[in-house]
Amino acid sequence: MSNVKELLQFAKENDKVVKLIAERGRNFIRDHLRMEDVSCYWLKLLKRYAKLLKFKPTRNKEYKQITSSSR
Known part of the structure; x- marks a missing residue:
């Protein structure tokens, strides 16, 4: 990703295109996954990320867990 700055600049200058890309991504996920x-x-992403951390994260007991049955 050597062109991150250029991509961010493009996104700033092309709001309609960026919104269309996001919408198509959302639709793909909804329709195909x-x-x-x-x-x-x-789960895989967070496990890989956790390996990069320099500290061990701990769960705050005051936070409530959100599950699909919590709706």
């Missing part, structure tokens, strides 16, 4: 797939992706 199951929640199980999305959850699996996030």
Whole structure:
């Protein structure tokens, strides 16, 4: 990603295009992925991210866990 600055500049200057890209991404996820797939992706992503951390994260007991049955 050597062109991040250029991509950000493009995004700032092309709001309609960026919104269309986001909408198409959202539609793809909704139409082609199951929640199980999305959850699996996030689990893998967060596990990889955790390996990069220089400290051990701890769970704040005061925070409530959000689950699909909490709706």
